[in-house]
Amino acid sequence: MSRFALPMYRHPDFSVPELRDAPVARFEPCQRDGVAPADYHATAIYPEYVQTARGKWILLRHSRMDCVIRKVNDTLEVVEFRRLKVGDLVAVGRRENGEDGIYVHTTGFASGGGESCETFAFRTSTSRETSFSIDYDTLYDILRHDRENGFILWVGGPAVIFDSDARKAFASLVDKGYVHGLLAGNALATHDLEGALYETALGQGIYSKKQASMGHYHHLDAINAIKGYGSIEQAVHQGGVRDGVMRAVVENKVDYVLAGSIRDDGPLPGVVGDVYAAQDCMRALARKATTVIAMATQLHTIATGNMTPSYQVLEDGSVRPVYFFIVDMSEFAAGKLADRGSLTAHAILTNVQDFIVNLNRALD
Template sequence: MSVSRTVELEGHIIDSGVMGRCMGIVMDMDGWFDVEEFDVGTRKHEESYARMRVSAEEEETLHEILHQLNQTGATLEDPIDAGIEPAPADRVVPAGFYSTTNHPTEIRYEGKWIEVERIEMDCAVVVDPEGGDHDGPRAYTKVLNAIEKGDLVVTGNTGIRVHPPERPRDAGGAFGFMQGGVSSERPATTQIENVANAIAETKDRGGNVMVVAGPAVIHSGARNDLARLVGEGYVDAISAGNGFAVHDLERDLYGTSLGMDVETLEHPRKGHKHHIYTISEIIRSGGISEAVAEGKIDSGIMYECVENDVPFVLAGSIRDDGPLPDTITDSIAAQNAIREQAHDADLVLMLATLLHSVAVGNCLPSTTRVVCVDINPATVTQLQDRGSAQTVGMVTDIGTFVPLLADALLDGSE
């Protein structure tokens, strides 16, 4: 005997592909559907509505189908309150807990829909019935290692509403080009101008721009231009690794990056030791800020961060030399520091770093605009495949991209 439930879809569900994806999910998972109502928006800004009865042979199959439909934006016609169970111990979630997407999400609690705060992928949702300083109950995400015994954790898939971002119908405005995808064949100059416009618009409306950068920014000769952007107020936060900061500081102290003279491409005698000498000098001073205060460091990206009070997070890895005193070597502490930066960001510019791009991408809601630039298209593809589908990818040399971006922003503002 078959089982069925009715789901609803609302919004720009045709041109954004949501309707087709939902139908495909049902069929691919051995279910079937009947469209009971379908009202199509016939004008540009009108939304559409569909009610669809979904059926399957087994209750378990139907449950799995409904879960996938929920992640795509469908909601049950007759929603009930979300299931809630207390966490049995610290860092232990109840069996069947709801694992979040990075899309805006609501949960139904005591008959009312509550927005889930600080949404990011692969987290649990915790409900606070009292709400603290809030007017009424609140819901928010928690990573699994932060769960405490007794936390009220959302379980199952009922009483949960997910809102995937919809593809815009036109390409107007500075953000019109940001519709996902990666290509090495798009006009680079036009794309860079679009990114510059998007950054300028973000700053004009008081938004926050975060840069995630790898050592290739330094090696490729783009250091001075990124430093200019920091100094001129176009960067509000930087997330990077130990190596990025080391080579930026090495460039100031020795004129090299990983032992190579960036201007002449020559390798000075003992140049291969410059990075470890740099680390030693910064440790001797007590940290990057202290080295700047002493006058030991007087140029570069880290210098501009210190001088302009731009916060930075340097997350350590197992392969780090030193590391610098400012590098966070506890991986959980580094994740939490990145998470705080990411949740404040309105636009994130990822420059030539796969691991840090993925790490930051995991913390971002799907409403945060992301531009990822790398000479390797696999970097952007992997970021999108891991859930950051809002990412716009540019396949180009970072040493060309950053100077052109700086010129577009700084020359345009003069």
């Protein structure tokens, strides 16, 4: 039995003078579709409160960084600029400590322990030499907790399934209930299905690493075969695909989004080719996530990180953190995610294939 417990969230103290005396937030109408009023307030990844009437502070639900706050009757919505219409009321004011009736709460999950900080210390940044033991153990506890009490969202690149053991391990995690949603591109699904049909990925044996005769056709043949079935789901239900990640996803009714790319072959049926439609589908899953694990896919990871706030408001009104892990061999990829605003992401720098195999074993 896991001893893991979610950290307690502390709402701001609205009795302190700077919040008690703060003005009611201002909302101004849009003059053009897709154009926010001057001095619009852009949302962050942290919990944000808006004072809509004196003493009435509302915590934003389903937030997302770099969006705006739209008021619809008595409801506040966090929306992308592209959704704005003429007349929409949008929150204005860029001061974040209550001066404009908006408060960004960055310390809601802080323990208050006040760890000492040395003026000088070695190894304060994350690198491939960093110790990750505690990160693994924390992740195991979080996944065991969220399997029953949350929504675990995975973001994957094709490297996850280029190895036979890693592909089996990820499918096993799906079967064991540790995957509630999957975000990927055409490549992960294509090469997983190629593995099911030909035991190759891009023509190379996923176990033997031997180049198959005419193997460079295999990913195209896989796409063609799945198109012949009509969909990935039909290929699985009709017995054309008997193993792998997509088999597990379909059989366990896991929600997934395959977001298209300008370089896609095919693509597979079900791949969302319109970038904004794909973003909408991805956000629908990201807004439900309580834990995100992003593996070996820099662009999908950054996109998901930008869509995912640091907190989740549950049905009972309680607030919990959203855990975000990036798993990659590249220190640059982890740094890039932090540079793009995902300050709460934890990096585990390792080979993603080893990571997923070890994770699956630890969760047995």
